[in-house]
Amino acid sequence: MEHHLRQRHKTVDAEKGRLKARASRIRSLMNKAYVDKLEGKIPEDYSAIKSREWRKELSRVN
Numbered sequence: 001m002e003h004h005l006r007q008r009h010k011t012v013d014a015e016k017g018r019l020k021a022r023a024s025r026i027r028s029l030m031n032k033a034y035v036d037k038l039e040g041k042i043p044e045d046y047s048a049i050k051s052r053e054w055r056k057e058l059s060r061v062n
Contacts, residue, residue, distance in 0.1 A: 019061045026058045 030051060037047040 023058055023061045026054050026061070030054050030058075 033042065033047055033050055033054075036042045037044060
């Protein structure tokens, strides 16, 4: 039983790490898209669509 609990703990820790990394990646994408929008590299509507998608995903992984 103790072995099973340790394995479960490792699995949970790995998943937390994966979610934390994904949240960091999403924030990075959002920041880059914001700068690109300000510099006129991407259209405002595209930026708004992607930002909504990323915010939804960020709320799921946090």
